[in-house]
Amino acid sequence: MINFLSQPWPWYISGPMISLVMFLLLWAGGQFGVSGTLRSVCAIGGAGKHVKFFDYDWKSQIWNLVFVVGAVIGGFIAHHWLANPTPLAISEATIRDLDQLGISFDGGLIPMELFSWSSLATLKGFLVIVVGGFLVGFGTRYAGGCTSGHAISGLSNLQIPSFIAVIGFFIGGLIMTFLLFPLIF
Amino acid sequence: MKFLKFLLIGILFGIVMTKSEAISWYRIQEMFRFQSFHMYGIIGTALAVGVVMTQWLKSKNIKSVDGQPLQLKDKEKSVARYLFGGIIFGLGWALSGACPGPMYTLVGNGYTTVIVLILSAVMGTFVYGVLRERLPH
Numbered sequence: 452m453i454n455f456l457s458q459p460w461p462w463y464i465s466g467p468m469i470s471l472v473m474f475l476l477l478w479a480g481g482q483f484g485v486s487g488t489l490r491s492v493c494a495i496g497g498a499g500k501h502v503k504f505f506d507y508d509w510k511s512q513i514w515n516l517v518f519v520v521g522a523v524i525g526g527f528i529a530h531h532w533l534a535n536p537t538p539l540a541i542s543e544a545t546i547r548d549l550d551q552l553g554i555s556f557d558g559g560l561i562p563m564e565l566f567s568w569s570s571l572a573t574l575k576g577f578l579v580i581v582v583g584g585f586l587v588g589f590g591t592r593y594a595g596g597c598t599s600g601h602a603i604s605g606l607s608n609l610q611i612p613s614f615i616a617v618i619g620f621f622i623g624g625l626i627m628t629f630l631l632f633p634l635i636f
Numbered sequence: 637m638k639f640l641k642f643l644l645i646g647i648l649f650g651i652v653m654t655k656s657e658a659i660s661w662y663r664i665q666e667m668f669r670f671q672s673f674h675m676y677g678i679i680g681t682a683l684a685v686g687v688v689m690t691q692w693l694k695s696k697n698i699k700s701v702d703g704q705p706l707q708l709k710d711k712e713k714s715v716a717r718y719l720f721g722g723i724i725f726g727l728g729w730a731l732s733g734a735c736p737g738p739m740y741t742l743v744g745n746g747y748t749t750v751i752v753l754i755l756s757a758v759m760g761t762f763v764y765g766v767l768r769e770r771l772p773h
Contacts, residue, residue, distance in 0.1 A: 456655070462674050465656030466681025472652060473682075474689055475645045480700040482707040485736040489754075489761040504765035517639040519740045521646015526744025528647065529654035539657060545666040561661040561733060561742065566749050576749075579732055584739075584753040586728025588760025591736060593771065594721025595711065598735040601722075602679060605711060607686030612711040612718045619722015620729060621668075627730035628668040635731075 456533045459540070473604055481514050484600030486591035488512070488519050552636040578635055594619065641701075653741040661733025668730050717773040728760075 460468070473483040491509045499506035538558030546556045554562055563570075570576030591597040594616045596605060602620065605613025653659050656678055667675035693706055700706055729735050732753055734742060739757065742750040764771075 459657055460652075460655040462656070462677025463681055465652060465658070466678045466683075467685045468648075468652045468656070469678065469682040470685035470689060472645060472649045473686060474693075475648070476642075477693065477706045477708070478701055479641045479645065480702055480704055480707070481642060485740070486761075489736065489758050490765075492758050493762045493765060498762055498765065502762075502765045504768050505762075514639060514642045517642040518646040518649070519737075521643040521648075522650040522653065522737060522740040523646075523744040524643075525647040525650015525652075526654050526659070526741035527650075527746075528744075529651045530745040533651065533655060535655075539660060539662060541660075541662045541666050542671040544671040545662065545669055548669060548671075549662075549665060556662065560657065560659060560745065561747060565661075566747055568749055571749055571752065580749055580753050581756045583728045583732025583734075584756025585760035585763075586724055587732060587735065587739075588728075588757030588762075589764045590721050590723070590725025590728055590760070591757075592721070592761045592764040594718050594725055597725060597737070598679075598729075599737050601718075603682055603686060606683055607690040608708055608710075609687065609691075610711045612713065615715055615718040616722040616725075619719045620726040622719075623723035623726020623728075624664075624668045624730040625726075626723075627727045628665065631727075631731075 453533070457535060459535050469603060470607075473599075473607065476518070479514070481518065482600075483604045484515075484596055485519060485522075486588075486597040486600060488515050489588050490592060491516055552632055554636060575636065590623070649737065650741045650744055653738055654745060659734065659738035659741050659745065664730065664733040714773055717771075720772065 476483045491512045494505040494507065494509035539560060549556060557563055565576055565579045571580055594601065596616065601613040601616040606617065657663050658678060663675055666672045690708065694708060698706060734753065736757065739750055739754050
């Protein structure tokens with residue numbers, strides 16, 4: 452069993468498991484949308500005193516913060532007890548493309564040459580971690596949701612706004628990957 | 637006790653995100669380069685099951701565990717905010733290789749610089765809140 456769980460899960464297991472998470476959250480009285488927690492953190496930090504957007508009943512959203520604490524613990528459990536012993540099996544074409552940009556594939560989940568503490572002080576590391584994070588936080592709130600809120604929950608509920616948002620996700624992602632990556636890396 | 641179920645669902649989510657490799661910066665690059673079916677398979681099957689399940693929940697008028705209506709509200713109609721916000725998020729998603737769910741899970745996986753990524757995302761959300769009235773929605 453542990454052996455089976457330690458393998459990377461194929462997409463046809465992972466996808467329905469995400470639907471299960473969405474269903475359980477609805478059943479528990481919440482909804483699947485992670486980016487709302489970033490707004491809650493602003494509100495808890497007192498941003499509501501200065502900015503109206505953060506002056507709301509964040510206490511009604513505590514369940515979502517508990518959910519993401521669980522996501523941290525789940526990551527810890529998967530990393531320590533269900534870890535995949537073999538290197539990540541991404542496509543040869545991606546490894547080649549990234550290599551041409553000067554980003555080597557190290558077999559881990561994320562490239563440590565960009566995500567180490569020492570790289571945070573370099574321009575590339577700063578762009579990936581600080582600017583990338585900023586864009587995610589700004590964009591998700593502007594769009595009213597992220598991958599979970601729009602691409603999974605919103606589209607499952609056949610929401611046109613979510614469809615527009617997902618098109619936006621891909622326009623932005625493709626511009627970054629094909630036009631900006633060659634300039635950054 | 638009321639929050640325990642959310643904690644357990646979150647733990648399940650973190651395990652699923654890690655084992656599906658959806659938290660991988662490399663997997664996100666592979667997706668935007670259309671070089672593997674993996675991420676499309678995950679999102680596609682999550683959606684296929686999600687659409688059927690959501691329509692079924694709505695048609696049966698299923699209630700949550702405390703007897704409340706499920707939180708399946710319609711999103712407000714607009715184009716600008718979803719398109720512009722979506723594009724900005726997409727730029728950040730491809731660059732940092734992480735959307736908000738995976739960010740939290742990566743911290744649990746021991747990638748400590750991702751804490752800075754989350755704090756930057758909180759800062760981005762804050763700046764959006766400040767500029768909100770001046771942006772087209």
